[in-house]
Amino acid sequence: MAPTDPASDATGAPESDLAVARATDPRPIEDVAADLGLSADDVERRGDGVAKLTHAAVREAVGGAAGAGDGASAADAPGELDGTTVLVTGMSPTPKGEGKTVTTVGLGQGLAELGERTAVAVREPSLGPVFGIKGGAAGGGYSQVLPMEAINLHFTGDIHALTSAHNLLAAALDNRLHQGNDAEIDARRVHWPRALDVNDRALRETVVGLGGTASGVPREDEFVITAASELMAVLGLASDLEDLKARIGRIVLAVDADGEPVTPDDLGVTGAAAALLRDAFRPNLVQTVEGVPAFVHGGPFANIAHGTNTLVADRVGAALADYLVTEAGFGADLGAEKFGNIVAREGIVPDVAVVVATVRGAKRHGLEMWPTDFDALAEPDPGAVRAGVDNVAKHVSIAESFGIPTVAAINVFGDDTEAELAALEEAIADRGIPVARSTAYRDGGAGATDLAELVRERAGTGSFSPLYDVDAPIREKIETVAREVYGAAGVEYVDGAADDVERVEGWGYGDLPVCLSKTPYSLSGDAARTGVPEGWTLTIREVTPSAGAGFVVAKTADVMTMPGLPAEPAAEDIDVDADGDVTGLF
Amino acid sequence: MAPTDPASDATGAPESDLAVARATDPRPIEDVAADLGLSADDVERRGDGVAKLTHAAVREAVGGAAGAGDGASAADAPGELDGTTVLVTGMSPTPKGEGKTVTTVGLGQGLAELGERTAVAVREPSLGPVFGIKGGAAGGGYSQVLPMEAINLHFTGDIHALTSAHNLLAAALDNRLHQGNDAEIDARRVHWPRALDVNDRALRETVVGLGGTASGVPREDEFVITAASELMAVLGLASDLEDLKARIGRIVLAVDADGEPVTPDDLGVTGAAAALLRDAFRPNLVQTVEGVPAFVHGGPFANIAHGTNTLVADRVGAALADYLVTEAGFGADLGAEKFGNIVAREGIVPDVAVVVATVRGAKRHGLEMWPTDFDALAEPDPGAVRAGVDNVAKHVSIAESFGIPTVAAINVFGDDTEAELAALEEAIADRGIPVARSTAYRDGGAGATDLAELVRERAGTGSFSPLYDVDAPIREKIETVAREVYGAAGVEYVDGAADDVERVEGWGYGDLPVCLSKTPYSLSGDAARTGVPEGWTLTIREVTPSAGAGFVVAKTADVMTMPGLPAEPAAEDIDVDADGDVTGLF
Structure with missing residues (x-):
């Protein structure tokens, strides 16, 4: 054969x-x-x-x-x-x-x-x-x-370009913290992680900025896989380069001493990040x-x-x-x-x-x-x-x-x-x-x-319309998705998620569509429930703005944004020969 | 105009x-x-x-x-x-x-x-x-x-490919630590950093693996800029893909409980890293x-x-x-x-x-x-x-x-x-x-x-030969470069560098050429000395094998392998217009 x-x-x-x-x-x-x-x-x-x-x-x-x-x-x-x-x-x-x-x-x-x-x-x-x-x-x-x-x-290097742009924003933020912090960034409330396109659980929770005064400001940090970067969603929804820049510019990277968002526009690096994403x-x-x-x-x-x-x-x-x-x-x-x-x-x-x-x-x-x-x-x-x-x-x-x-x-x-x-x-x-x-x-x-x-x-025998009006309050939009799509009987807010909604609406992001994060393995919020579960309540644990992407994320559970490698990673089967042909990818 | x-x-x-x-x-x-x-x-x-x-x-x-x-x-x-x-x-x-x-x-x-x-x-x-x-x-x-x-x-993405390959090796190493550590890697003696192509001082000294048992083994870590990765030197010296693989396979990533090197070959990920570098x-x-x-x-x-x-x-x-x-x-x-x-x-x-x-x-x-x-x-x-x-x-x-x-x-x-x-x-x-x-x-x-x-x-009127025999002891090769090239009067070893030489020779890397790390701003080891300094002593602080690249690095001072951004980074002047044309690069 x-x-x-x-x-x-x-x-x-x-x-x-x-x-x-x-x-x-x-x-x-x-x-x-x-x-x-x-x-x-x-x-x-x-x-x-x-x-x-x-x-x-x-x-x-x-x-x-x-x-x-x-x-x-x-x-x-x-x-x-x-x-x-x-x-x-x-x-x-x-x-x-x-x-x-x-x-x-x-x-x-x-x-x-x-x-x-x-x-x-x-x-x-x-x-x-x-x-x-x-x-x-x-x-x-x-x-x-x-x-x-x-x-x-x-x-074609698109994901690498996103990694570069993502980490440029992170470096610019830590640089501002280091160089006098005139933006009054709260080092305890930096939301922008760092990103790498790798499965690496050791990077899920880190401390950066160690090593003394020459090496930045110590703070807790995390890495996400690049596909989980908000920049990837920004790239996915931008209509042209001008729109891409506008979206990058309004990403909420951190919160300042007054509780207001700090953005790439505030740091002056929107154009640089967009330049990295032009191709x-x-x-x-x-x-x-x-x-x-x-x-x-x-x-x-x-x-x-x-x-x-x-x-x-x-x-x-x-x-x-x-x-x-x-x-x-x-x-x-x-x-x-x-x-x-x-x-x-x-x-x-x-x-x-x-x-x-x-x-x-x-x-x-x-x-x-x-x-x-x-x-x-x-x-x-x-x-x-x-x-x-x-x-x-x-x-x-x-x-x-x-x-x-x-x-x-x-x-x-x-x-x-x-x-x-x-x-x-x-x-x-x-x-x-x-x-x-x-x-x-x-x-x-x-x-x-x-x-x-x-x-x-x-094809073409229907008449499309979204399920909710974007101008509706955030809670109402979440309720619509929970009941009409997932089939939930109701929605509850825990762990400060109700306060999150108020903060996000206060920042002026209340009129964005909502993006619910939920297990894919069940229509309900519980991966173990099969078929079409009824009579259950959807639990919302955290609500955060993806202001650049243009939606508000509502999380129903901890989301794993940095996968780990298994005990026997696929990498062990991948090889390349003298001609440059790769084996083990499938 | x-x-x-x-x-x-x-x-x-x-x-x-x-x-x-x-x-x-x-x-x-x-x-x-x-x-x-x-x-x-x-x-x-x-x-x-x-x-x-x-x-x-x-x-x-x-x-x-x-x-x-x-x-x-x-x-x-x-x-x-x-x-x-x-x-x-x-x-x-x-x-x-x-x-x-x-x-x-x-x-x-x-x-x-x-x-x-x-x-x-x-x-x-x-x-x-x-x-x-x-x-x-x-x-x-x-x-x-x-x-x-x-x-x-x-x-063409070459540096991004190096970043990927570098961090794959790092992830594989931390994964081995996490998945039972049958290689008996000493978490205190991991030499392989992580790498990013960004100026980011906050990543110079970090702690990774925090967050409990699901997120790896806590340890100190550092990031270098990708150009400082040994993989970049490996790419720079490989003669073909087979040679590239051989070099990657023998990189010293860490040291095990017996004090022996742990390499990509030991982890089984040499082929995967080489596949990432084929183009x-x-x-x-x-x-x-x-x-x-x-x-x-x-x-x-x-x-x-x-x-x-x-x-x-x-x-x-x-x-x-x-x-x-x-x-x-x-x-x-x-x-x-x-x-x-x-x-x-x-x-x-x-x-x-x-x-x-x-x-x-x-x-x-x-x-x-x-x-x-x-x-x-x-x-x-x-x-x-x-x-x-x-x-x-x-x-x-x-x-x-x-x-x-x-x-x-x-x-x-x-x-x-x-x-x-x-x-x-x-x-x-x-x-x-x-x-x-x-x-x-x-x-x-x-x-x-x-x-x-x-x-x-x-052109062609000379007859080339290297300055030393690679089979000479490491100290002799360092001495040759210090005296005959830099014009030093002698060499001293501090901070355990003499022990380093013994360890590197014990591991079998004594017959590699030496790569001295020294300030470029003076022929001497002191950046402030101009002209042709005489009567000075070169201080060797650390000697480490770059076994993949094929040389032994002798450092004369702390080397900054992760630059920082200045107070007003060039990024603030870089922009891209609606046509994709970038400004501010020069």
């Missing part, structure tokens, strides 16, 4: 993502750009098969500022985007994920098979997880984006294994931030393609809710949504088991699968509550039994939900044409 | 480096590559005017491993490199520098004016200084490398303002490391061009000494050297003033200039002690008086040193043709 023939084993399943990637002969990236009507001058090569759009091309495609840049613009701002926007979301996932990226890429390829001019948009992989827990973040099998090795290792703002263009244009851009934490790829990539894709397929993090309660209530206000509205369901996911919700009990999930159990469809239906109804026509996609895994697949498909259809299977991992776009036809049929 | 006409002011001097850069119409980078006999397939575009050579092109140009990769190979290994290697070094500099990069680029352009196929090689700028103290690191005026903004901001290893090709091919690659600290651009860029340049002009950090006592005793053993030998002298530098050494007393240096004083030539002559003799024919270049500044320039030129010539003025900043290559002719005349 030749290593360059990935489809030659008995089951017809790909040998490995790497083998598929290496067996593919990619098109010149200028040809891919031409599919979207972009000329060679509109893109700048960043290695083989990778390009960044020029600032001019972005402006030509989508104009200047999309929304008002303050999170308060009208939901229907992007009337000028001709393409159909397909939002891929999912049921409450297991920790291994239900294959949303594979389905996104596969659906894009499926629509292309139907003759539609299509682009997909997915997030950039973070190095932390790549070297931590084995697994790529660029789809898989015959539904992945290329060049896989480059995308997973540094790519990171430009969308990256690559291609899928089947040569469909793919934007891989941004990647904010899908927990304390909105967790989608960038607004600018989505807008460019929707402007240039007939169909843009984009994904949102976790289930519809998180990613789709945030897309609808946060991202859509900045200038992109979903015309149709896809809720990805799997046999494994449905079984977990039918069996009421702990999300990490994967061994138990391996046992075939069509009855459990059927029982778990309540969860799928609830996620479909969340997307529909925004007025987005929604279909279900069953992402087929190699070890799913036909009995379970049939049970899942029938139970979904029984609830009146349009459903199609996707075998895009194994078959590429050809495995997603049924889904593509369903999506094409339903 | 049009902003695009940089040479239109009264004196004929450039308006600004940025204006020169913007007024230039660069050649397609493939055409620049063709000057060196490289085809379009040999380079991979990384943005407009920037390319990385492919691994295959590097191998084709210089073959596989250059030296033995262990610092012990023969000095004359690179017999196969056809081109003439010109090493640009300098007198003892002032903190503002004597224009070594401008002279390097200008001389390259001057040789091209004479019809020679020429390439230059300079270091990659670090973001820390770019945002700290105003000033670029890519030459200036009509002797700079382009595209200036991209080179100064992220460039960083590939030389970056850009061009000068006059279209001469320029390699901008690497940038190790010129203090605790050897401080040149990469061996691979130098070797490729010397293989493909008739003349390669490359620079070494600080004066000949530091950069040229390390080039001769460390870099040359890995496979590149200088055929001729240039010692850059300035009116300002000579005056400082004639007046015996503190290196930062710039106001006093502004006063014209030909007598002081003449008196300072002792220092220039000593640096010339250091280069010649390696058997390298050496000339002096006077880098002319706009405010130099003719009386001072004439005094400097005559005093140098009076000592029998070939000398030429260079006005390359103002005039580009045309201002460096006299220097180019002198260089061409002298």
Whole structure:
């Protein structure tokens, strides 16, 4: 069996993502750009098969500022985007994920098979997880984006640029503390952490500024993984460079002696941070294994931030393609809710949504088991699968509550039994939900044409609107999400969260949308509760402004913003040979 | 006066480096590559005017491993490199520098004016200084490398890749401490810091691993700027990817309970770190303002490391061009000494050297003033200039002690008086040193043709050999550098440095060359002493192995490996406009 023939084993399943990637002969990236009507001058090569759009091309495609840049613009701002926007979301996932990226890429390829001019948009992989827990973040099998090795290792440097800009702001803040502190920054109330794109638990809680008077002011500090930086969310929502600067300038870095916010504008370093991000703002263009244009851009934490790829990539894709397929993090309660209530206000509205369901996911919700009990999930159990469809239906109804026509996609895994697949498909259809299977991992776009036809049929049949008015009080907006999306019976505020709300509204951030941080593994606030939990209360523990990103974060639990490495990190399996070929990424 | 006409002011001097850069119409980078006999397939575009050579092109140009990769190979290994290697070094500099990069680029352009196929090689700028103290690191005026903004901001991401690889090693080490510590790492003796490419004094001394049992093992830690990472030196000296891996694998990260080194090989993460550096290893090709091919690659600290651009860029340049002009950090006592005793053993030998002298530098050494007393240096004083030539002559003799024919270049500044320039030129010539003025900043290559002719005349008239045998004991090698290069009367070991030598030799690193860390502002160990100090003793305070880089570092003072930001950082002047154009870099 030749290593360059990935489809030659008995089951017809790909040998490995790497083998598929290496067996593919990619098109010149200028040809891919031409599919979207972009000329060679509109893109700048960043290695083989990778390009960044020029600032001019972005402006030509989508104009200047999309929304008002303050999170308060009208939901229907992007009337000028001709393409159909397909939002891929999912049921409450297991920790291994239900294959949303594979389905996104596969659906894009499926629509292309139907003759539609299509682009997909997915997030950039973070190095932390790549070297931590084995697994790529660029789809898989015959539904992945290329060049896989480059995308997973540094790519075009966007995340590194964010790390640099983030830490420049931190250094400027500590420098001000050191050089006389005329801004009267309270060293006990510095909210801005430092950031690194690595899984490194030893950096979660630190003390900096030790070593005497020449080495700064001692204080407690923490590091977050770069994807958790507010700057990543800023990049993800900025409409142009001017908007990017305005957003950076108003980030709340710390609090001064009077209890007022200290911002990059106060420190005079907004322009420098923006200069570091000038290229990171430009969308990256690559291609899928089947040569469909793919934007891989941004990647904010899908927990304390909105967790989608960038607004600018989505807008460019929707402007240039007939169909843009984009994904949102976790289930519809998180990613789709945030897309609808946060991202859509900045200038992109979903015309149709896809809720990805799997046999494994449905079984977990039918069996009421702990999300990490994967061994138990391996046992075939069509009855459990059927029982778990309540969860799928609830996620479909969340997307529909925004007025987005929604279909279900069953992402087929190699070890799913036909009995379970049939049970899942029938139970979904029984609830009146349009459903199609996707075998895009194994078959590429050809495995997603049924889904593509369903999506094409339903797209544009709804009328989108966000669930709440941004001018409503913060508590009212949180209440709306808790009750109408999560299905909570009520909301309680603990640990000073009620005071937080008052402070945030006092600072003038009361009219921003809210971004709730909650476990993705349950519709409720408790990861152990499966199905569609009822009669529970959502607990809010902390409320903080992400004034640059343009939302107010409400945390329901401690959020792990710096992962750790496992006992046997994936790094131990990764290697590079004398030719520069990398192994062990998948 | 049009902003695009940089040479239109009264004196004929450039308006600004940025204006020169913007007024230039660069050649397609493939055409620049063709000057060196490289085809379009040999380079991979990384943005407009920037390319990385492919691994295959590097191998084709210089073959596989250059030296033995262990610092012990023969000095004359690179017999196969056809081109003439010109090493640009300098007198003892002032903190503002004597224009070594401008002279390097200008001389390259001057040789091209004479019809020679020429390439230059300079270091990659670090973001820390770019945002700290105003000033670029890519030459200036009509002797700079382009595209200036991209080179100064992220460039091809090499330094970011080093940051990632460095911190992956750190995370793997702390993870091992946390996950049971079967390697028996002594948490009190972790030598491997963390690294960031930022000026941030608050990170000099830290405590990490706080926050309880889930967040690692508490210990003291420090951050260095990425250029000071041993990995940067490793990248700078590796001959190919296999050699890069071998070097990474033997880095001493920490010491175990038995006092033995703990390495990346012990942790199983050598391959992962090398994978992160696979593209960083590939030389970056850009061009000068006059279209001469320029390699901008690497940038190790010129203090605790050897401080040149990469061996691979130098070797490729010397293989493909008739003349390669490359620079070494600080004066000949530091950069040229390390080039001769460390870099040359890995496979590149200088055929001729240039010692850059300035009116300002000579005056400082004639007046015996503190290196930062710039106001006093502004006063014209030909007598002081003449008196300072002792220092220039000593640096010339250091280069010649390696058997390298050496000339002096006077880098002319706009405010130099003719009386001072004439005094400097005559005093140098009076000592029998070939000398030429260079006005390359103002005039580009045309201002460096006299220097180019002198260089061409002298090149290859010597016979190179390092100053010591690598098999000699560490103390003997340090003694050789102290006496024969610095002019010290003797060497003393304090603070346990004598024990350090025994430990390093006990670990088996006794046969590596030595890399002395000393103030660049004086030939002696005391920055305040000017001219050619005599009768002094060099104090060695610490001796540590850089086993991956392949040398033993001997520190003569505390070395600042993490700079701080000044009270008014350059970052406050940097901005980006709506088109992505950056201002304030120069």
